[in-house]
Amino acid sequence: MIDFIQMLINGVAVGSSYALLGIAMVIIYKTSEVPNFAQGEMALISTYVAYMLLEQYQFPSYMAFPLSLVFAVVLGCVLEFTVLRRAKAPSVLGMIIITIGLEMILMGLVSWKFGAEQKSMPFPISPYDSVMFGDFFVSTLEILTLVVALCAMIVLFLFFRYSRLGMAMKATQQNPVAARIMGIRTRRILMATWGISSLVGASAGLLISPVIMQPYMMWDPMLKGFAAAVMGGMTSLPGAVFGAYLLGIIENLFGGYISIEFKSVVAFVVIVLMLCIRPSGLFARHYVKKV
Amino acid sequence: MDMKRDYYEDVQLCTSGVVVFWLVALLIGLAAFPFLASSYTLYMANFLAINVIVVIGLNILVGYAGQVSLGHAGFFAIGAYGTVILMSEAQLPFFAALVLAALIAAAFGFLLGLPALRLEGPYLAIATLGFGLTITQIIGRIELFGGRQGLHTPDLIIGPWHLESDRDFYFLLIPITVLLAIAARNLTKTKIGRALIAIRDAEIAAETLGVNIMGYKTLAFAISAFYAGIGGGLFAFVLRFIEPEIFTLLMSIMFLAMVVVGGLGSIMGSITGACLLGWLDLQLRNILEIPYLGTWLEALSQEWFSITGVSNIQLIVFGTIMVLIMLFEPLGLFGFWIRAKKYWKTWPF
Numbered sequence: 209m210i211d212f213i214q215m216l217i218n219g220v221a222v223g224s225s226y227a228l229l230g231i232a233m234v235i236i237y238k239t240s241e242v243p244n245f246a247q248g249e250m251a252l253i254s255t256y257v258a259y260m261l262l263e264q265y266q267f268p269s270y271m272a273f274p275l276s277l278v279f280a281v282v283l284g285c286v287l288e289f290t291v292l293r294r295a296k297a298p299s300v301l302g303m304i305i306i307t308i309g310l311e312m313i314l315m316g317l318v319s320w321k322f323g324a325e326q327k328s329m330p331f332p333i334s335p336y337d338s339v340m341f342g343d344f345f346v347s348t349l350e351i352l353t354l355v356v357a358l359c360a361m362i363v364l365f366l367f368f369r370y371s372r373l374g375m376a377m378k379a380t381q382q383n384p385v386a387a388r389i390m391g392i393r394t395r396r397i398l399m400a401t402w403g404i405s406s407l408v409g410a411s412a413g414l415l416i417s418p419v420i421m422q423p424y425m426m427w428d429p430m431l432k433g434f435a436a437a438v439m440g441g442m443t444s445l446p447g448a449v450f451g452a453y454l455l456g457i458i459e460n461l462f463g464g465y466i467s468i469e470f471k472s473v474v475a476f477v478v479i480v481l482m483l484c485i486r487p488s489g490l491f492a493r494h495y496v497k498k499v
Numbered sequence: 500m501d502m503k504r505d506y507y508e509d510v511q512l513c514t515s516g517v518v519v520f521w522l523v524a525l526l527i528g529l530a531a532f533p534f535l536a537s538s539y540t541l542y543m544a545n546f547l548a549i550n551v552i553v554v555i556g557l558n559i560l561v562g563y564a565g566q567v568s569l570g571h572a573g574f575f576a577i578g579a580y581g582t583v584i585l586m587s588e589a590q591l592p593f594f595a596a597l598v599l600a601a602l603i604a605a606a607f608g609f610l611l612g613l614p615a616l617r618l619e620g621p622y623l624a625i626a627t628l629g630f631g632l633t634i635t636q637i638i639g640r641i642e643l644f645g646g647r648q649g650l651h652t653p654d655l656i657i658g659p660w661h662l663e664s665d666r667d668f669y670f671l672l673i674p675i676t677v678l679l680a681i682a683a684r685n686l687t688k689t690k691i692g693r694a695l696i697a698i699r700d701a702e703i704a705a706e707t708l709g710v711n712i713m714g715y716k717t718l719a720f721a722i723s724a725f726y727a728g729i730g731g732g733l734f735a736f737v738l739r740f741i742e743p744e745i746f747t748l749l750m751s752i753m754f755l756a757m758v759v760v761g762g763l764g765s766i767m768g769s770i771t772g773a774c775l776l777g778w779l780d781l782q783l784r785n786i787l788e789i790p791y792l793g794t795w796l797e798a799l800s801q802e803w804f805s806i807t808g809v810s811n812i813q814l815i816v817f818g819t820i821m822v823l824i825m826l827f828e829p830l831g832l833f834g835f836w837i838r839a840k841k842y843w844k845t846w847p848f
Binding site for chain 2: 302311477
């Protein structure tokens with residue numbers, strides 16, 4: 209029983225970083241219907257910027273991390289402005305190809321600059337510190353990840369519900385033409401979306417970096433985050449969060465009870481099975497094409 | 500000249516005498532090539548031929564039927580492992596093993612096609628991606644398949660012919676590639692191809708006209724997987740050694756990139772795309788040895804980047820090509836060709 213609860217806790221902890229990336233993907237998909245495969249690498253490059261600021265330029269960490277988050281926002285906006293906006297007649301396949309291309313460019317830049325070896329991020333919290341709750345171990349980093357994920361969810365919820373920009377984003381998503389008629393600058397809104405999404409993704413990257421830091425570090429979390437977003441229906445923020453925690457928990461329980469070897473792929477098997485039953489995810493209404 | 504007067508004119512393989520001329524010229528060139536080229540060039544040509552086979556198959560799925568697949572490395576792996584295992588364990592002759600392995604891949608393609616009937620866009624992308632990742636993980640755990648250590652391919656003997664050098668493989672690969680390319684061309688020009696195009700362009704309209712959506716979509720997956728399986732089986736022998744780490748997500752992405760760069764819905768485009776990106780892939784592996792550019796890049800790396808990661812320029816080049824092609828010519832190299840043809844048709848007016 210203790211094992212079971214410990215696995216649940218680990219699952220929730222892993223799920224938090226999936227949730228952040230899932231949210232980041234959903235934000236972009238909601239407004240522009242682009243499945244953003246570059247999400248992980250946008251976070252990767254922001255993480256390496258933080259590393260560079262800390263190691264090469266000797267910035268204190270209270271400056272380096274906010275600066276890298278600012279960089280993430282700028283990066284998101286710049287990518288939207290220079291690449292995504294220029295796409296003519298975008299189809300879903302075209303968008304997938306463009307974002308995969310961006311992903312390869314960013315990944316190539318990072319590994320060209322830093323090489324493929326593991327780096328150690330001078331993060332204020334060591335990944336080996338842990339807290340005991342009764343019989344259960346939770347590392348401080350996992351708690352921090354969970355807190356950041358919860359804060360991001362609450363802030364995003366409030367942002368979409370009450371702020372002008374958030375409302376404008378929702379309007380753009382629901383009906384771009386009507387939104388433009390109402391005087392919303394829809395292209396600028398899209399740019400802001402990319403910025404916010406990049407920010408959320410980068411925070412996940414920073415939280416993963418103390419454990420593993422090399423150019424391939426974001427592949428797995430990004431794909432899992434994407435899987436979680438798909439599970440939740442690609443357009444629903446609570447759905448993505450739910451999917452992320454579910455995947456994290458399933459993964460850990462599977463690893464604990466059945467086979468540790470297949471732990472990393474079980475998420476995709478679950479996704480394929482789930483999509484067989486509910487093709488549009490758990491939380492989205494099934495979209496029926498009208499003729 | 501372009502007007503088609505009857506059905507047989509529409510389905511014929513070569514639309515004009517010019518096409519026949521260039522086709523014959525290409526075939527003669529391919530036949531004469533091994534007598535002029537070095538062994539390494541032939542090794543490259545073999546790789547390109549395999550790329551061409553897989554990319555043509557993927558184009559039938561992506562370009563003609565309009566379904567995304569990010570899992571073709573999985574079918575490729577099934578073909579490679581299937582052929583080697585069937586030859587070494589079941590003692591089948593090469594061609595029987597190759598075709599049987601490709602049929603197994605096609606069966607998997609059919610199975611993956613079933614959930615794909617209800618999926619589209621990002622949902623289909625993640626489902627196929629999951630399939631590709633899962634297959635290689637499973638293969639890597641099975642003892643019969645050599646596990647993580649990988650497998651060496653058995654000697655390749657077809658009848659009295661013992662294939663050893665790259666030149667021998669060339670003579671095996673090129674006829675298969677040409678045959679499969681012509682088969683694909685024929686397929687896309689006849690009933691199945693038209694049905695797939697109809698599904699891609701307007702699924703509901705196609706269904707009301709009596710096209711069997713379920714049958715043709717799963718068929719597209721199966722055919723595409725069959726091509727990937729054949730490609731995989733041949734790949735194992737060209738490489739002489741296979742391990743699960745070869746068949747990564749990056750490989751699936753590269754296949755998709757070749758399709759898109761070449762041109763969606765065009766067999767000729769697939770061939771050029773596969774050759775161009777495959778050639779770049781092999782060339783950029785030792786990028787520092789290219790004259791002038793290499794030294795400049797070395798200086799640049801030492802100044803701003805790191806010399807250890809210089810091989811990653813490959814990723815940057817591929818990414819840039821993919822993005823630029825999608826931004827400026829969504830139909831890829833084939834689109835450039837059409838545009839150039841149109842431009843010169845009425846030249847100088």
